[in-house]
Amino acid sequence: MFLLPVSAVGFVLSSEAAPKGNQEQQPAPEEAAAKEKKKRPTFDRRELTRPRMPPRVQSRKAIVEKFGGAATGPAPNIKRTGGANTVKNMLLEWCRAKTRGYEHVDIQNFSTSWSSGMAFCALIHKFFPDAFDYAALDPANRRENFALAFSTAEQKADCAQLLEVDDMVRMKVPDNKCIYTYIQELYRSLVAKGLVKTKQK
8 A cells, every 4th residue: 555655645635725724714705795796786976976056056047937937017217226126125215216305205114104195195296297286285184185196196197096095094104015005006007107117128
């Protein structure tokens, strides 16, 4: 019987055991993770890194389209100065400009500035100076002033009488929204009559 030396046997055993040893040194979970990584779908890095614009960065055109477009009605033809950036403030400035120089009139708001009826009369008289004698009016005669202004505006400018004389006399502090609504209607009526010019876009 042919026998190998002990040193040769040791060499054979060590060479045969080496592959098994290498397999034991590489853990199975790492192989599974590597296979799983290969199966995962690839993503476009441009999709992941594309910046998302916040809502505030939307263009004015997009915002206007979102809410149904800009208003088509006429707006007061007044140069915007300071904080007068709203239609309400612009309309107030328009009233001030048209009644400047009229006695007993100092328009600062759409409420108490109209309580005597003189502001209504002055605004109407500006466009229809022959309708009545403004100098003969008295701020104390509130009922007569309201009645004169509303009736003249209805007859001359076809402005609907949205305010009741009795209600205006009853209120010591006129309602802001009511006055503003009426002045808007008066303004539109004057535009329709061609008495107020607006900028053509």
